[in-house]
Amino acid sequence: MSRTVMIVDDSLFMRKILRGILVENGYIVTSEASSGIEAMRNLHSNHPDLIILDIILPDSNGLELLESIIAASPESKVVVCSSIGQEQVIQKSLDLGAKSFIQKPFTPEKVTEVLESLED
Amino acid sequence: MDMSLYRDLFVSEAKSHLSAFDELIIHLEEAAGDKEDINELFRHAHSLKGMAATMGYEQIVAIAHLMEDHLGLIRSGEAELLPELTDLLLEGGDLLTTLVTSIESGSEASLDCTPLIAKLTAYTHTDNPDANTTSRKEEEAADLHPDRTTSIHQFRQSDSLNSIRIKTETLDHLVNITGELITNRYRLAESIQLAGATNICNEPLHQLTTLVRSLRDEIFKARMLPFSVIAERFPRLVRDLARKQIKEVHFQIEGKEIELDRGILEEIAEPIVHILRNAVDHGLESADERVMTGKPFGGTLTLTVIRDKDYIEIIISDDGRGMDPVKLKTKGVEKGLITTEQAALMSDQDSFQLVCAPGFSTAETVTDISGRGVGMDAVREVVHGLSGILTIQSEQGKGSSFIMRLPMTVSIIHVMITRSGKFEIAFPLTVVNRTIEKRKSEITDESGRLFTMLEGEQIPVRSMRQALHLPETELTDDILQPMLLCNVHGTLVAFTVDSVSGQQEIFIKPLRSPLSQLRGISGATVTGDGRVLFVADVSEL
Incomplete structure (x- = not known):
């Protein structure tokens, strides 16, 4: 059975690239959000199997948003997306319950690797 | 994965980052040290770098990376944003824009980025005496908890489903069709009136209207864009x-x-660029001259956009030296x-x-007024x-204002x-002040130039019949001569017409x-x- 995913990133470009990679890996992208507010709104109607969350969003404190997402949709696995140089944030995200992380810039192979690691 | 599929999206998003970047730098130079601005700048450079790396555009990555490094030091308080670095960052933004544009056009021509990369690498920051560990820690914390809800430069890509792209050509066609409908x-x-069917058709006609x-x-509404697009x-x-x-x-812009x-x-x-350029080059004095005349060191230049019912006024004002009517007239005579x-x-x-006036000045004779x-x-x-009007106001020593009054739509x-x-x-209502009526005795002839008095002011009178090369009608004191009082370059002029038949909305064709x-x-x-x-076009009549 295909798994569902929500992509949260303020960059349309990044969302589209991630969507392409996720679809190639057999995921169904059920929703996208460009802000924390939008992400939370989507979670009212839809609890995806996976959430890819860009930790830096214009309207939100990334770590607080991560906590809210996990509380609103505890069954979803959250993968945090961040840039090089934000190792501290990554560690905090993992402590808060994120399952894994993707570092930008990424290659499709690297994302696939992370997705496969979630299966174990 | 075929990355070329994402090229258009990369270009459009990269351009948004770069234009926001440019605006922020200028803003930052005026409001020095605005932390929010620096954070935003850093984020734009950073996002662009990430996007370019994903697409494999190495030159963009290299430049954006160096710019991000410099901004990182400023953000942490270890360095100050000095004009030299501002210039370099702007230059970097320009080069990145060129690179993105070449990607857009598909040419992806190899540009030589090494000189700028060398300059960005060689630039060394002077130590910032204000830097201290506390502020650095605060900055780091700000990085981890970015609260950007109050940011004025928030950058957001509009979501794809709520809006669609439409060719401007299609919108132009729609305007044409609507014009023809009117x-x-x-x-x-x-x-309907001629057929005597007004009674039956009134209701549907009203609906149609x-x-x-x-x-x-x-x-x-679909054709409207905020002034900020060009500003x-x-x-x-x-x-x-x-x-x-x-x-x-x-420099300030209001009403963006x-x-x-x-x-x-x-x-x-383009006209706004002309006026701004003239204001900086010739309108505003040098700092020395300003201080000698008791003015503040820096000049003020304001661009204001105001909406007045169906019209828009764009006003460009400076507090410079103003224009000298005597010199202007002398030059006007000299130039014939x-x-x-x-x-x-x-x-x-x-x-x-x-x-x-065409030929009043040329770029070769740039002096205080001619420029x-x-x-x-x-x-x-x-x-x-x-169908707009341009008014110029000026006071010697105080400054000049250029006012463009335009209809909101074409x-x-x-x-x-x-x-x-x-x-x-038909006279556009943008220029018509009101209609007036005068008797023959109220129009005076001063060696071929006609005038009439209105509220104590002498108003020049121009005949439409004369402008159209028609024979003049003989005026008597029994007849009230209708006139249209129009604004011609900020001066009221009365145009005599045979009759005024009313107002209408028309679809004008060039x-x-x-x-x-x-x-x-x-x-x-x-x-x-x-x-x-x-x-x-009253200004030409």
Whole structure:
């Protein structure tokens, strides 16, 4: 059975690239959000199997948003997306319950690797 | 994975980052040390770098990375943003824009980025004495908890499903069709009246009017864009000009959010650039001159956009040296634009309009006043082409203001319809102040120049019959002569007409050659019953 995913990133470009990679890996992208507010709104109607969350969003404190997402949709696995140089944030995200992380810039192979690691 | 599929999206998003980047740098130079701005700048450079790395655009990654490094030091308080670095960052932004544009055009020509990369690498920051560990920690914390809800430069890509892209050409077609609909509605109303069927058709006709009007409003709304679309590049332009002239200029834009028709925005950008350039080059004095005359060191230049009902006013004001009417008139006589006699009679207000006369000035003779004439004839032409008016106000030692009053939309305008002989002439309501009536005894003739008194002011009178080369009608004191009081370059002028037949909304069409050569006529329309109505350009009459 295909798994569902929500992509949260303020960059349309990044969302589209991630969507392409996720679809190639057999995921169904059920929703996208460009802000924390939008992400939370989507979670009212839809609890995806996976959430890819860009930790830096214009309207939100990334770590607080991560906590809210996990509380609103505890069954979803959250993968945090961040840039090089934000190792501290990554560690905090993992402590808060994120399952894994993707570092930008990424290659499709690297994302696939992370997705496969979630299966174990 | 085929990355070329994402190229268009990369280009459009990269451009948004770069234009926000440019604007922020200029803003930052004025509001030095604004942490929020620095965070935003850093984020734009950072996002662009990430996107470019994903796409494999190595040159963009290299430049954005160096810019991000410098911004990182400023953000942490370890360095200050000095003008030299601002220049380098702007230069970097320009080069990145060129690179993105070449990707867009598919050429991806290899640009030599090494000189700039070398400069960015070689730039060393002077130590910032203000830097301390506490502030650095705060900055780091801010990085981890970015609270950007209050940011004025929030960058957000609009979501794909709520909006669609539409070719501007399609919108232009829709405007044309709506214009024709409006004309045909008038035709229909006239036919109904002629057929004596007003009673039966009144209700559906009224409905039709309402619907056509909403259609027109909606289409125009779709064509509207905020003034900020063109205003983004002005602060940079003013800054660069000022730096070149070694002048300090505080530039402000007000009313950026006001929306205008796309067609007007496209046309008006260049004239604004002309006026801003003239203001920095010639209007504003050097710092020394300013201080000697008791003015603040830095000059002030303001660009204000105001909405006044269906019109938009774009006002560019400086607090510079202003213009000297005497010098302007002398130069006008020298250039053979006016006679000595005309100069003697000319008001100060009218003398400012001389700068808009073709041939008043050329770029080769840039001096304190003559420089003002650079491109001003082109400016006036554009404003008139848009059925607008250009007014110039100036006071010696205090500064100058250039006011462009424009209709909010192109093509469909409100006019006052008049008749002179066999011609029907429409006057755009943008220029009409009101209608007046005068008897023969109230019009005075001073050696061929006609005047009338209105509220204690002497108003020049111009005859439409004369302008149209028609024989003049003999005036008597029994007849009230109708006149249209119009604003011509900030001065009131009364135009005599045979009759005024009312106001109407018309769909104006530009005249093609050779009709476009007609002086005093800016366009035409076809009325309900197929008559041709000419639209007057009062400034040329």
